[in-house]
Amino acid sequence: MFLSTRGRVLLNVEALNMTESVGNYVKHRRVPVILPDAGYTTLFVPAISGESIAHGFQTVLAEIAKKNGLPVCKLCEKGIFLKSTNNNVFREAFGKEPSGNLEEDVIKGCVVEDIGGFLYAEEANVKRTSSFFTGYMIPAKEALENAVIEPQLHSRYALGTPFVRKEEQGEGRGQMIYYVELSSAVYTFNFDFDSRFVGKTTFSYENAGKEVVNDRKKRIEAALETFRRFILEFCFGAKKTRFMPVIEWESLVLAVSDDVWTVPSPFAKNYIEKTRKKLEKIKENTKLFVYPDGGSLEEVVVNAIEEAKKRI
Ligand SMILES: [Zn+2]
Known part of the structure; x- marks a missing residue:
């Protein structure tokens, strides 16, 4: 099952991703973005990093996995995503030494690292790629020149x-x-989730794709429940205790497919139209859920998650 999401969200007075403080001055993250006008102008605009979004997702995932009786390591359950960086971290997180198959140990012992990946950077590196994909939120194309900090x-x-x-x-x-x-802009949003390797080893080529857990379905369900809460409760970004932004989703498209099928970029305004055109040409048993055309934000997200659950 593959879930792809693209959207546009109006965020007024946000401080969701700050970079550094210089004395008593705290700076918002800025990134270079090309405005595809006649001359491809480069603009430095406010942005929210994919790392920030991934941190929010994994924090919710740790909570929901624990609540559903799934294993989460001692560090991830506290929102400390060191994720098996080295032997010391592994020992602290799992309370034991790594066995001959470190990836299998981590998958079995921690749903956050199973789904969010990890990098064990000891003399023999072991890496696991995340099953979810996200990236920088940047102002939408028409909002680029008008985004302010x-x-x-x-x-x-x-x-x-x-x-x-x-x-x-x-x-x-x-x-x-x-x-x-503070910044105000209409931001783009991207998030994909591929359930293919959840609960399965991927690192060594002899064992790639081997299922090593007996609760794979529950793990994927937990990831989907996480996504639902993460979107509907806007569970990412910093400084929300005193700089909670005024949040309004303008549009959101969710595509549930049997294999990889991504919704086109929401940078341009006509992305929903482009999504429908793509679906006319290419399908992976894909079903679209579109806000606002398909109902309230809650209805659209809940329906998409229900459809995704049916396909596990
Ligand atoms: Zn962990």
Whole structure:
């Protein structure tokens, strides 16, 4: 089963992906993007990284897998995604030494690493590619030139208290004023999930594709439930305690297929039309779920997930 999702979401006043702070100034992530006008202009625009989205997805996956009685390692269950980086991390996460087949150990012991992949970077490297795929959210084509980043001043000074007495200022007493860069734009969103290798080894060519768990179906169901919550509750991005953006999905397309079939890029406005045209030519028993044409966001996502579950 292959689930492909593309969408456009209007995010007003967001600080979902910050890069560095220079003194009291916190910067929003920026990336170069080509605007395909007459001269292919390069613009530096606000963006939200795929790593940030993947972190959010795996945090929800760890919770749902645990709730459904599936194994999650000691680190991933706390949202620490070191993911079997080396021998020390492996021992801490699983409470044992790796056996002769490290990939099999990790798959059996942790659904997050089974689905989200890992890289064991000891003298003999072992890598597992993630079963889900995502990337940078960037402003949609028509919004590229109008996407803004603006620093906002904040202060938590408590004037009139002894903590900010004049003679003590400049000595680091009291709290500094600070700036946070906020952005507003219509962002593109991409996310694919391929259930093919869930619960199966992939690394060594002798054993590639061998099923090593007896709860593969439950694991895929957990990934789908994760996706549903992740989209509907917008479970990604940073600084949401005080910079929760105003979120409005403009459109979302989900395609459920028996094999790889991806929805075209949402960068251009006519992507839904392009998706339907693609479906006329190429099918992998593909069924489309389109918001807003196919109902409310909740209806569309829930129906797509139900269809995906039927195909496991
Ligand atoms: Zn883990």
